[in-house]
Amino acid sequence: MTRYRQPGVVLTDRLLTVPLDHSAPGGEQLELYGREVVAGARADDELPWLVYLEGGPGHGARRFAGAQAWLGRAVQEYRVLLLDQRGTGRSTPQNRQTLAERGTPEAQAAHLAHFRADSIVRDCEMVRRQLTGGAPWSVLGQSFGGFCATHYLSTAPEGLREVFITGGLPSLDGHADDVYRAAYPRIRRKVEAHYTRYPQDVHRARRIAAHLAEHRTVLPNGYTLTPEAFQSLGILLGGGDGSHQLHYLLENAFLRVGGGHELSDAFQEAVLGTLSFAGHPLYAVLHESIYGQGGSPTGWAAERVRAEFPEFDPATALEGDTPLLFTGETIHPWHFEVDPALRPLRETAELLAARTDWSPLYDPARLAVNEVPVAAAVYHDDMYVDTDHSLRTARTVRGLRTWVTDEYEHDGVRAGGRRVLDRLISLVRDEV
Template structure:
């Protein structure tokens, strides 16, 4: 399908690809990608830029015009927005589509929805489109995928741009969560200091939820743990303000009944639980750090050593992008996937995601925006990874949170393109 927007044209592409690229004659999935070309440049032979979305488990953007980073990219690229397998229109994986499988079958199938197979999809698409080499823009988890691509298909890449997504490939999963919990503790402290009285209101809400049932519109009971999960917004620009407005409007005095959780708040909380519609995040998030080892609910294990983060504490602390077993006990659409989640958490034979020697000898220009206050991707670990890569350079800044690409994408991508071009010139 081809559609004209105000400043660009989009073309939809669909590809039938193997579930497991190591068994190309086995089961298949359908993978969707959308190509964008600026008006007036449709006929030009422009180089390609593939956008790798953050996540895992979330689809590519659905633009209505060329704005932000796309506006900058369209000046010199054809853009390909890839719905990573299991998301969007790429054989989506939800509680509905997985319901016909046993827990063992669900886990066996979903093991193929990590970065290694996502990258193999992209490489197969490149070959089918007849493109010699293309460039990548990876945001967050998309940056993790970009390093996987650099590890196994470097000859297919021209340049790589990464925003908030240099993976900690020389650190254990426990070290990752110890670092991110420390960042999260700092963000909590700043939140309570910035909005005096909010901590007291949050504690009041948690106490209320411990004593009465508050059901969200989907019938799910709201809990203190779910309030804690709002902390994911602390890692995003404007997130602290969003949390304040949400929690500030959480409780209402009802005549003859006393304090109650507001219905508006319950509706808003439902909208904040993206795991309900995108279960791959919960099912596979910890596995993005696993190569030949099991995660065994690493975030929960680290949190157990930090009693201040317990949901039973009088002073409730918010958490970050971590995934916990309680999510599969409490969240309505994750409950049917609880057994599969446990199997995946115990899986210890995950294949390699990176070739560290290949990255050390890398010849593809890599330009990365690294955010010094990033709550999700530890800055020090990102620096460590990049220091062991050849032809890689970082722009280290405290101007943005983890979602910088969505806040000032045009400027950020412009700077990264210039950096990569400079690396290219220095190599010549």
């Protein structure tokens, strides 16, 4: 273990080993990385543990500098573990380079089937027993981390002291089609709100999309920026300052060169930084599998359901005079054509999309008799997680207390400083 300091906190790097397949504990092993964080003044105190599960899937735990955001509130009374979930960050990362060693797409897909919430929670239970000596710990789950926390409550509640969920109460039985059928109208509302705030962006977005339709544009790393790929910049609109980020990105798109205009290098670099999956490929490869259960394939649900909302078709918008609609947290087959980080994984993604034997992730009967204190922040009209789905789930989990707010977007636990976590702690302790 390596111990070091940042302003106000002491950190310890922890490496732990877990089986790839928990049903075969003697088989292949994975290394998990977790960053322990404790207040500098309490570094040697006996404190309860809180494990943080990041959103995603496919994102390692956030890298803080000192006690930023919610972490400042957490270290007042917890020893925090910022866990890189399997396959992410420093936890045996999975990408086009490492997966190539697995051989065929079939072997890669079979391997990645072990990287869903069920395996992540079983990892957590192994880690918990090593770190706490068997005592229950607290869980903070953001977005997909909340999906994992809900699975935790369904399968291993004895390991939980209390649970805090932010923007991550999943539908317990909804198919991926249901998720995206609810998502596209929300995405449209976010885009319309953006254009109301920044009406000048209507023309800018149409102009950029028209340019991309006429000129093949390849970004510096080999990413092909098509009109559909450009639309996916709408993923920014799910964050608190995302509309402003998108506006500033669009306003510097073109440079006058000679007698015409070209997309500026600065614009292309900014787009690449937002759209590339090089740093988190599992987000694309496994995204729809987080909804896989019940014996039916996810089958590129976002792509299929999008056909029910023709207003999102860029060619239709450009042929007429309607604003171009951006998209959001949706993964499509073309992602595996335009992004060099994903191209080698196209067949693997196809096999995962066709898979039918996903095991159930949630147990409504067990959740109905839950005894673990749980509080959840539900963001009104959250672009990433449907509010109605979340509230239906909240009513299923016995004793769960919700805080429904439109003060924050999906990133409220980060954008809100200490306030969101502080509110959830008060809720589980019945102090408000």
